[in-house]
Amino acid sequence: MRGLPLFRCGGGSTVKGNFLNILRIFILVVVALLFVAPFYWVIVTSLNTQSQALQYPPIFLPHWHVANYVRAWSEAPWVQYFVNTVFIAFATTLLVLVTSLLAGFAFGAMEFPGKTILFGGFLAIMMVPQTVLLIPDYILMQNLNWLNTYWAQIVPWGASVFGIFMLRQFFLSFPVEYWEAAQIDGASRFRFLWQFGLPSARPALITIGLYIFIGSWNSFLWPYIMTSTPAVQPIEVGLATFLGTNGTDWVGLSAAVVYTTLPVLIIFLIAQRQFMEGAYSGSGGLKG
Amino acid sequence: MNRRRKRQEAISAYLYLSPAMLIFLVFTIAPALFVLYISTFNWNFLNQSMSTFIGLQNYTHLLTSANFWHSLLITLYFVVGSVPIGVFGALLLAILLMKPFRGRGLLRLLFFIPYVTPIVATSIVWLWLFNPQFGLFNALLQLVHLPQIGWVQSERFAMPSVILYTLWHGIGFNVIIFMSGLTTIPSELGEAARMDGANAWQEFWHVTWPMLSPTTLFVVIINTVGALQAFTQFFTLTGGGPIDATTTTSFFLYQQAFVFYHTGYAAAMAVVLFAIIAVLTFVQLRLSRMRTFYQ
Numbered sequence: 167m168r169g170l171p172l173f174r175c176g177g178g179s180t181v182k183g184n185f186l187n188i189l190r191i192f193i194l195v196v197v198a199l200l201f202v203a204p205f206y207w208v209i210v211t212s213l214n215t216q217s218q219a220l221q222y223p224p225i226f227l228p229h230w231h232v233a234n235y236v237r238a239w240s241e242a243p244w245v246q247y248f249v250n251t252v253f254i255a256f257a258t259t260l261l262v263l264v265t266s267l268l269a270g271f272a273f274g275a276m277e278f279p280g281k282t283i284l285f286g287g288f289l290a291i292m293m294v295p296q297t298v299l300l301i302p303d304y305i306l307m308q309n310l311n312w313l314n315t316y317w318a319q320i321v322p323w324g325a326s327v328f329g330i331f332m333l334r335q336f337f338l339s340f341p342v343e344y345w346e347a348a349q350i351d352g353a354s355r356f357r358f359l360w361q362f363g364l365p366s367a368r369p370a371l372i373t374i375g376l377y378i379f380i381g382s383w384n385s386f387l388w389p390y391i392m393t394s395t396p397a398v399q400p401i402e403v404g405l406a407t408f409l410g411t412n413g414t415d416w417v418g419l420s421a422a423v424v425y426t427t428l429p430v431l432i433i434f435l436i437a438q439r440q441f442m443e444g445a446y447s448g449s450g451g452l453k454g
Numbered sequence: 455m456n457r458r459r460k461r462q463e464a465i466s467a468y469l470y471l472s473p474a475m476l477i478f479l480v481f482t483i484a485p486a487l488f489v490l491y492i493s494t495f496n497w498n499f500l501n502q503s504m505s506t507f508i509g510l511q512n513y514t515h516l517l518t519s520a521n522f523w524h525s526l527l528i529t530l531y532f533v534v535g536s537v538p539i540g541v542f543g544a545l546l547l548a549i550l551l552m553k554p555f556r557g558r559g560l561l562r563l564l565f566f567i568p569y570v571t572p573i574v575a576t577s578i579v580w581l582w583l584f585n586p587q588f589g590l591f592n593a594l595l596q597l598v599h600l601p602q603i604g605w606v607q608s609e610r611f612a613m614p615s616v617i618l619y620t621l622w623h624g625i626g627f628n629v630i631i632f633m634s635g636l637t638t639i640p641s642e643l644g645e646a647a648r649m650d651g652a653n654a655w656q657e658f659w660h661v662t663w664p665m666l667s668p669t670t671l672f673v674v675i676i677n678t679v680g681a682l683q684a685f686t687q688f689f690t691l692t693g694g695g696p697i698d699a700t701t702t703t704s705f706f707l708y709q710q711a712f713v714f715y716h717t718g719y720a721a722a723m724a725v726v727l728f729a730i731i732a733v734l735t736f737v738q739l740r741l742s743r744m745r746t747f748y749q
Contacts, residue, residue, distance in 0.1 A: 190550050198564040207590055208579045220588045265474040272471050278464035291478050294486050295683050295731055297704050298724045301711050302485035322481035325474040384572040386686045391712055402574040409578055416582050427575045434570045438563055445630045
């Protein structure tokens with residue numbers, strides 16, 4: 167039930183306790199409103215005319231001027247950007263799920279020499295910063311002829327330490343009896359993983375998939391460096407290009423921000439529980 | 455029979471590991487070594503065969519460059535300005551959120567939302583808020599008769615502005631992690647402390663804080679490493695400017711590698727940055743071994 171509001175009012179029974187409790191909730195509400203204010207402001211700006219947006223004192227209410235959306239939409243190949251982003255994000259997610267499921271199963275449910283060392287090595291990979299990899303990977307892509315392709319944006323991100331770690335934790339707690347029973351039935355290990363491991367690992371796979379999907383959608387520096395034409399560029403790179411060419415059209419820019427960010431927000435709001443608990447397990451995992 | 459089975463299990467385990475291993479090997483491990491190699495060359499960006507080996511010259515050049523040292527200072531400013539507030543602010547919010555009340559789940563959600571939004575998109579929103587002529591922040595300052603400031607366009611306030619955005623974007627993640635850390639502390643400990651007459655502050659300082667230290671350490675490391683690598687908000691909000699007021703080492707590296715094509719020089723910088731991140735993480739882990747409380 168984590169993630170749902172709880173209908174109980176805590177706090178002391180004394181007058182002082184009650185006052186402190188109200189003060190606490192008041193502070194939290196004010197801070198939370200400050201956190202959402204930028205979202206409100208970009209929506210208001212996107213629905214006002216340029217002169218309304220530049221006016222002093224500021225106008226705090228939208229005037230439903232949807233022409234900004236029409237103009238912004240017509241000024242860049244957004245459909246192409248969306249198609250690219252969705253394709254790259256889906257392909258990356260699928261690849262990560264496959265590689266994580268296989269590796270997580272091996273680490274969690276199988277015995278082999280060098281397991282501990284190899285697992286330590288996998289965790290150490292997380293230490294290598296993306297900034298450090300930018301130059302050598304760029305040259306690698308150059309030599310593979312992968313610059314300005316989908317490949318360069320999918321394959322290097324096709325394995326995730328976070329994903330492997332989560333599935334390893336899952337298969338560690340997977341009862342051995344199931345595998346023993348499957349062996350008596352003559353099932354191969356792969357069939358066991360496919361027919362039994364995969365469905366039971368679904369919650370973990372969903373969390374990993376959501377994080378990888380949003381991460382891919384939000385990525386900027388890597389695709390910005392590795393691509394050069396809108397034909398393969400994702401939406402955030404497109405948005406940065408749009409900022410470069412339409413930098414003073416604040417109402418059009420705001421509209422573009424709204425419709426490019428909306429899909430991310432919708433996915434997050436639908437699956438907020440998985441996101442919150444994913445953050446928990448990510449931290450719990452690293453500590454162990 | 456048993457030995458054969460063990461061998462078979464090992465072989466299939468390695469088969470299962472191979473896709474992930476291959477990707478890591480080609481795109482992470484080999485490049486991490488390759489960057490060392492590049493850093494010893496006067497690398498020709500357009501024609502690799504024209505590159506010449508120059509030994510450690512890129513490193514001597516780097517370590518005697520005022521721009522590089524300046525970028526380290528700017529990075530330090532960013533880390534010191536964003537990490538402690540991000541950690542302690544989040545801890546405070548998490549503690550305030552711990553006792554259940556109606557609507558608590560919604561508030562926690564609102565703190566977390568910025569973290570999942572793309573940095574390019576939301577920093578454009580903040581660029582608009584920061585706009586010195588027409589932005590909301592200066593309009594609000596004017597409404598309450600306070601002097602207006604240049605925000606991202608002034609040398610003095612550019613970095614605080616980027617820090618403000620970064621805190622807004624990332625603090626919700628820390629709040630979630632701290633809340634999960636706080637729920638793992640057994641409530642009997644706090645009750646026992648209160649029975650012994652401890653006040654709220656004493657309870658926090660002697661029970662909550664030490665019990666929470668593994669979580670705090672994790673948040674500090676994640677935030678520090680993240681701050682050392684931060685790029686996108688600098689790219690959209692300030693472009694490293696005005697002049698070089700927000701040119702962090704990560705941004706300087708990007709400029710040298712992909713704007714000026716000083717590939718070898720930038721590779722040397724990448725190696726130094728990697729070393730700094732590794733040493734900092736090691737030191738933080740080491741410090742924690744001395745100070746944290748383990749159950």
